[in-house]
Amino acid sequence: MKTCCIAGHQDIPRNKTEFVKKRLREEIEQAVEDGYHHFISTFTDGAGLYGAEIVTDIISRNPAITLEAAFVDIAHARRVLEDHQALPLLLICNIIGNHTDLENPGDTLRGNRFIANQSGRLIVVYQDREQGEVNNDSTVQLMRFAHVLELEERIIEV
Numbered sequence: 001m002k003t004c005c006i007a008g009h010q011d012i013p014r015n016k017t018e019f020v021k022k023r024l025r026e027e028i029e030q031a032v033e034d035g036y037h038h039f040i041s042t043f044t045d046g047a048g049l050y051g052a053e054i055v056t057d058i059i060s061r062n063p064a065i066t067l068e069a070a071f072v073d074i075a076h077a078r079r080v081l082e083d084h085q086a087l088p089l090l091l092i093c094n095i096i097g098n099h100t101d102l103e104n105p106g107d108t109l110r111g112n113r114f115i116a117n118q119s120g121r122l123i124v125v126y127q128d129r130e131q132g133e134v135n136n137d138s139t140v141q142l143m144r145f146a147h148v149l150e151l152e153e154r155i156i157e158v
Helices: 014-033 047-061 072-083 087-091 109-118 140-149
Strands: 002-006 036-041 066-073 095-098 120-124 151-158
Touching: 002 014, 002 047, 002 109, 002 140, 014 047, 014 120, 014 151, 036 047, 047 066, 047 087, 047 120, 066 072, 066 087, 066 109, 066 120, 087 120, 109 140, 120 140, 140 151
Parallel strands: 002 036, 002 120, 036 066, 066 095, 120 151
Antiparallel strands: none
């Protein structure tokens, strides 16, 4: 089964939200056409949740599609479990994975490595960062893993 990951920056400007949702839908629908049937979402605010919403909509028409929630940070997993908008999406997931480093709770390295290793394609919403921010950015970290593993990357720039 071909796997596609949906991830990206959380702080999408409000005036770009509809653009991002439209592009995510196009990329996810193209992934389905290209034979991807398993989608991993980080369930982060912004790109992760938008992607999960789109995949659940596709699942309602095509039950062969599956969705996995992959948590890379324990604090984020807790927030999603308490989020009344995210919880219904989470309940549709076929797999819910906690890939956090329990010894280093804020470290997303382990989770991002897992996601990259499972995926053949990465759909990522990317917003350019200042140089200092890039070094500590989980989305950029995931993109680096994808590049090293030679995954197909579909970047939606904001």
